[in-house]
Amino acid sequence: MRLASVVGTRPQLIKAAAARPALERRHRSVLVDTGQHYDDEMAGRFFEELGLPAPDRSLRVGGLSRAAALAAMIERLEPVLVELRPDAVVVYGDTISTLAGALAAAALDLPLAHVEAGLRSGDRRMPEEQNRVVVDHLAGLLFPPGPEAVANLAAEGIVDGAAGRRVAAVGDLMQDLCAVTLPAARDASPLAGFDVSPGRYVFATVHRAENRGYAAVREWLAVLDGLARADGARRPVVLALHPGTARAIEEAGAAVPPTVRIIAPQGYRMTLTLQLHAAAVVTDSGGVQREAAWLGTPALVLRETTEWPETLEGHGGRGALVGRDAGRALEALARLAPRSGAVAAAERRAREAVVPPAGAAEAIAAELERWRP
Numbered sequence: 001m002r003l004a005s006v007v008g009t010r011p012q013l014i015k016a017a018a019a020r021p022a023l024e025r026r027h028r029s030v031l032v033d034t035g036q037h038y039d040d041e042m043a044g045r046f047f048e049e050l051g052l053p054a055p056d057r058s059l060r061v062g063g064l065s066r067a068a069a070l071a072a073m074i075e076r077l078e079p080v081l082v083e084l085r086p087d088a089v090v091v092y093g094d095t096i097s098t099l100a101g102a103l104a105a106a107a108l109d110l111p112l113a114h115v116e117a118g119l120r121s122g123d124r125r126m127p128e129e130q131n132r133v134v135v136d137h138l139a140g141l142l143f144p145p146g147p148e149a150v151a152n153l154a155a156e157g158i159v160d161g162a163a164g165r166r167v168a169a170v171g172d173l174m175q176d177l178c179a180v181t182l183p184a185a186r187d188a189s190p191l192a193g194f195d196v197s198p199g200r201y202v203f204a205t206v207h208r209a210e211n212r213g214y215a216a217v218r219e220w221l222a223v224l225d226g227l228a229r230a231d232g233a234r235r236p237v238v239l240a241l242h243p244g245t246a247r248a249i250e251e252a253g254a255a256v257p258p259t260v261r262i263i264a265p266q267g268y269r270m271t272l273t274l275q276l277h278a279a280a281v282v283t284d285s286g287g288v289q290r291e292a293a294w295l296g297t298p299a300l301v302l303r304e305t306t307e308w309p310e311t312l313e314g315h316g317g318r319g320a321l322v323g324r325d326a327g328r329a330l331e332a333l334a335r336l337a338p339r340s341g342a343v344a345a346a347e348r349r350a351r352e353a354v355v356p357p358a359g360a361a362e363a364i365a366a367e368l369e370r371w372r373p
């Protein structure tokens with residue numbers, strides 16, 4: 001098949017890189033980059049680190065508001081897709097670039113495949129939830145990562161075999177990449193570059209829209225400060241700061257407490273390294289939630305809902321939803337990562353963590369091969 005993969009953000013570059021070897025073996029695949037993330041730290045470095053070839057088409061739609069970006073992407077995608085005439089358009093996840101790719105494919109009557117279909121947080125105010133719902137309803141070939149996502153789709157009337165659709169649970173593409181990168185991440189020596197050591201720091205990432213408001217920024221900064229001071233410990237929080245969140249902190253005029261060490265966004269392998277050896281992870285990222293769960297690192301989620309319930313305690317993971325509530329966060333930290341055992345737990349995890357490959361990349365490539373839209 002001739003495939004056009006539409007990507008644009010950091011997690012999509014990571015997913016496209018995870019899928020690429022399997023897709024390349026069976027298909028001819030063209031990479032179209034919308035440019036939603038455009039600087040080196042959020043985009044450029046991942047091409048190099050993950051062996052992704054330069055995009056075949058770059059649409060350079062960066063730095064716009066949500067609606068303006070969506071409109072510009074669709075407008076620029078149309079001639080590119082007309083020229084490429086792919087047998088299918090492949091979109092990943094739940095971003096504006098994914099929605100633009102899906103709408104452009106629909107407008108041109110091109111078959112659409114959605115990787116990471118069927119995820120639902122139940123919160124329709126989230127831009128990502130709006131995007132994924134629309135894209136799932138437009139797609140002909142859907143790749144939910146697991147049975148919960150299959151059930152979510154069925155609840156909306158999207159079932160395998162009905163209306164010419166194929167719904168195939170293929171596993172999680174990000175798990176494939178996590179599995180192959182884990183051996184390199186076991187090496188804790190890069191931590192010295194951040195002046196921390198295993199089990200003696202908390203790793204954080206924050207980027208969701210709901211955490212960028214004036215009040216929200218202050219609230220989660222206070223949560224991070226509380227976690228760093230918890231239990232009389234001085235366990236710094238290392239925050240890999242997303243540029244959009246950096247702007248939000250600045251606009252809110254919020255002060256970053258000295259317990260929170262800001263570092264630049266990191267590459268993929270370094271991010272896994274920082275997660276594997278941390279006492280705990282604090283995040284609102286979907287990807288980081290899952291990676292922490294696979295690695296066995298306790299995760300405090302700065303949200304009230306999640307589309308990845310299997311990462312939560314009681315459901316197979318070691319995560320807890322804490323919102324922006326310092327009390328809940330401290331309670332979860334004390335339960336999941338008590339200070340007394342944190343160093344030994346991190347050292348054990350670094351030695352013993354096992355992440356089996358999900359086989360998602362191969363399953364996606366095979367399903368695309370069989371698909372007759």
Ligand code: UDP
Nearest residue numbers: 010011240265266267268271285286287288
């Ligand atoms: N990530 C990264 N560098 C960072 C922070 C995250 O490489 O500084 C990786 C992370 O390990 C995961 C992916 O980016 O693989 C998650 O992307 P992000 O948090 O931007 O989006 P989400 O998963 O919430 O859609």
